[in-house]
Amino acid sequence: MSKLSKIFEWRKFSMPLVGVVFHVLKLLPFRKKDLWVFGCWTGKKYDDNAKFLFEHVNKNHPEIRCVWLTRNPAVVKRVNALGYEAYMWNSFKGIAVALRCGVAIMTNGLEDFGLFPLVGGAEIVSLWHGVGGFKKIYNENYHGFKLKLKKTVDLFFNWVYRDLSLATSEYTAERTMEQFGVRRESIVITGQPRNDLFYEKMDKSSLISNMDMSLYSKVVLYMPTYRVSPNTHRDTVKDILQELSSSSDFLQFLKRENILFLVKLHPLTKFKMDVEDTHFQVLADKNVKSVQHLLMAADCLVTDYSSCCVDFALLKRPIVFFVPDEEDYLSYSSLNDAYARVVKDKAFTAQELICNIAAGSQKVTDQLNDLFEDRSITGTCYSENMYQAICGWCKGKK
Structure with a gap:
């Protein structure tokens, strides 16, 4: 069985229990809006949009405590060596941070924060791992009864659930709405942080x-x-x-x-x-x-x-x-x-x-x-655009 197949098998098998835990955690009263956790590629890497936003916020907005969560010890050492905070997601500190964070920023899905993601109740931000492109994904591949059934199941729990989604143009925003069944007002056109490079x-x-x-x-x-x-x-x-x-x-x-x-x-x-x-x-x-x-x-x-x-x-x-x-x-x-x-x-x-x-x-x-590429973001700092969008979203939730 391929690694990708194992991931999807885990998703199907664990979804009922993970979904219950995720929703119960929404009852926690002590999440901190200035504590942001980041993760990518099911916790295996330090890379992609999350990495570039993580470093930007660390360097330019010290009022935000940024923590990288991973399942890879080498990633913890690498991030710590850069002078940033990182923990294994199943460590005491990793669990504590996941339970207290007010914002959780992912690239692939909730598995970026652990096999049992403890971020329910935080504002979930999806940067994704490649906005745009040509391949149909998720809801785009379902029709009729199957699409209705999938959307019903997603109401309970979805491994790619998000409160806020990144887009790069109106076209990609429309695609995101169709792919993940989200509302237009929950999508922000910011550009991808990784492309600031x-x-x-x-x-x-x-x-x-x-x-x-x-x-x-x-x-x-x-x-x-x-x-x-x-x-x-x-x-x-x-x-x-x-x-x-x-x-x-x-x-x-x-x-x-x-x-x-x-x-x-x-x-x-x-x-x-x-x-x-x-x-x-x-x-x-x-x-x-x-x-x-x-x-x-x-x-x-x-x-x-x-x-x-x-x-x-x-x-x-x-x-x-x-x-x-x-x-x-x-x-x-x-x-x-x-x-x-x-x-x-x-x-x-x-x-x-x-x-x-x-x-x-x-x-x-x-x-x-x-x-x-929307003209409104051409030549701007995509990471700063995303940072401001997250802050604005959190203020609107107060």
Whole structure:
């Protein structure tokens, strides 16, 4: 059973008990609005939108006590070494903080705060782990009676329950309403805190460890969506990479143009791959400070159905969609209307990928920004936007 399957099995099995505990905790009278807890990726990582907001609030708003909750001892050491407060979620201090916090900020779901999240009664803020994109999620995949049944169950308890949700545009706000059954007034257009990094000046050589990018004229980053086809029972991304890495035309193109083709696999990907060609490299997680650092290092992004293109578009650099498995993918997965609206010029073969990378068009980039980035937040500090939105929400609840 995969890690993802185990998570969903736990959700189904534990939901009645967790739901009761969550609602009972709403009766606690002593939650503190100036105590905020943060978590992400089911407690396993220190990363994503929560990390960037956590550090921003710590640095700029000392009146707020920020605490990171995790199930990973290495994360506790890392956060403490940065001078911030962090605890294991099942430790005495972790439990005490969860029971007293007035605001709980998550990226993936309530599991970010523990298998039995003790944050019921706090204001739950969802930053999510990729606002926008093309894939239909949660309620978007239900219809008719099944949708009504799901919404009824969600009234009791929902692992992705939230009081306040982040959006980046009116389009993403509409999507959030449909996906999670929330009201428009509970959604704030702030931008994603993790993308504040894009506006910082950084030496390109510092973005990826153990790699001298100055040796290459251009860095092309390939970030594919994780998928195993139920039709072929094969790891589609592995097949795509094997075909690309064995294409003499593609490898010659990289060498001729002195391009570094970097591959960053999805965290759920199981296989490992080594390519002997120095122009074609597959990154290990240890080489990546964060996905945002990686995006900043790239001159061009190649992706498929991933929401990473929404983030990368803010850098105003070329984006290429490489979807050799589109027909198969659409037979078992659902995409929203944004895919048809934006992804028109796409590559299906290695030769088409070469042509699209060489063209360097930013047409798709502009279309993504028009759809996913509200003009009111362009050039602002997304973390500060979110901080102010949370404070305003809490004041409105008094």
